[in-house]
Amino acid sequence: MRKLVEKGVKWLLTLSGFVTSLVILLIIGFLFTEGAGLFRKKIIEEGYVLALNKENPVRTMTAEQIKAVFDEDVTSWKDLGGPDLAITTFRLEDVEKYFTEEELGAQYEYAGEKIAALVDANPGMVAFVPESMIPENAELNFIEDSNISPKDVFVGAEWFPTATPSSLFGMWPLLAGTLWVSFFAILFALPFGLSIAIYMAEIAPSKVRDVFKPLIELLNGIPSVVYGFFGLTIIVPLLQQVFGLPVGESGLAGSIVLAIMALPTIVTVAEDAMRNCPRSLREASLALGASKWQTVSKVVIPSSMSSIASGIVLGIGRAVGETMAVLMVTGNAAVIPHSILEPLRTIPATIAAELGEAPAGGAHYQALFMLGVILFFITFFINLCVEYISSRNKAKNR
């Protein structure tokens, strides 16, 4: 009977291990396939075309150029390699400006012909219309559509995922924002985290430590949205006053909140490491006449350095992946940050804010998955660092 139970338990453990690994692999596979779909999407919105007059020699436009044209920042075809001719843009919503309801028909059945004729009559016009509306025999030219290129995505500086006719998915500002805010977060968290850890491991009497340790670990249990709200109502106005900023939502507010959130990880891991420093090392140092502080700084910290380092890296991991708190305090402006006092936008915040409303399967949806893939690689890299550091630790202690 007992043997049977043991066998059953063994099988159960094996099975759960396999199932979990399989699920993780499936999730990663899903993330990658959805993300990679982005590069098979066209730059012009699905189902639409950009129609030109047949005299117009312009055939290709980049996504940035299309945006500039429809924002009326570029107003002449000369800038796009065409004739010196003013650009007129036409969207479906403009149809009522040119035609009456009767001309278009009750079910807008004549709209396609009318628009085709309109473009034919205006040499400088570019019309953004559904492909299905254009009559087959229309003598129009079309902008050649191309796939979204990885270069535009990874080094592009503009994130306009819902712009029409052509969305811009430049992820560089988001990536820079994530790294920038995490870097400062760890810069703030490190000195505080280490000093708390040293104090608790070496200096604090056990009574104080018994109060402190659960208190710090309690920080881990606070939901991140609470941190976010704390940041928005306390830290943001405070920064605004102290630095005299026009706007308080900034990378700095984000890094302070993240630093507070990363503290418990760093403190707990570092403190445990120092307390686990072999008693023999400590006693040897003291026996040689070293003072308490010399022992801590020359023996205890170096011997537990790799554990402390992995604690720090885990803290960075927490900061990089944090969503809700940064979403609320960094202002989410998708610009490449030049200083920490400017608003910025991080990858997790972008995914959280936009995924809910992105049409499933569309380019925007896939771009958000692509961001997920980037985030995956960042955390993967961080985890590799932890592995490497702690394996060195083991080798040294052997």
Add this chain to the structure above:
Amino acid sequence: MVNRKKILISVFAIMTACGFIQAQRIKGSDTLLPLTQALAEMYLSEYRDSSIIVTGGGSGVGIAALMENTTDIAMASRRVKFSEKMSFAKSGLEIKEVIVAYDALAVVVNPANPVKELTRKQLEAIFRGKITNWKDVGGEDRKIVVYSRETSSGTYEFFKESVLENKNYMSSILSMPATGAIIQSVRQTKGAIGYIGLAYLNPYVKALSVSYDGKAFYAPSVETAAEGLYPIVRPLYYYYDSRKEPFVGSFITYILSPKGQASVLEQGFIPVGKEKPAGGNNVATKENGLNSEVDGEEVVRP
């Protein structure tokens, strides 16, 4: 995924509790969520033998759920996109559109800001980053801090359509995850400007009068919006599969009834009957022929 599970569980719980009544599932826009919940409660107090489950998630989520048949009605604060229409056509669904209410957007600034009114052109320039100082529009010498909703919210889309005439916002715009966050930020930032739904307007922020023609300025209120004077008004939609008309029709009729529309007004939205708003495109419901065949299991009402 978790959401869907939750719904399944709640559907199951309600089915067992009420003796296998098929619940109407409504999902989508967070703008419409409080209104729909209030209306559903009223409806259920009159029709005790039916049940309704309302969940939020965003316009896009609601429409995607309609496609996958995990909801019966999708709430949306924007019209379905062409790409979504194509997916509906591909999966053989014929969707119908109903405007259930109108929502006005108020442009808000910090109460300390002396500016009282702006034209559409000025708003466009501010939100596109062409005007960056309040002194250019008759205010103090202070940098303008522009707040917006995040890129995929229906409110963001509508403001872009109506006020920016489909041009893009500047890239350095601050995008906030929720209306509450915009109010909080505008309240504590002197140079701030942002936009919120009329129902969210409170004394901590100051609403600006807006003019589209540059002559007559109107302050946002239910009255000015209903009379078609205040220009930034958008329709709010319900979408449903036309085959489910008999199943969901009763609730929709109830919403459009005088009693339902009175509640719409109470919630700070503009009722459909009063309408003719200037800004929103007032598209009538497309009646593409009633398809009365219904899956038997869908309309089980004891």
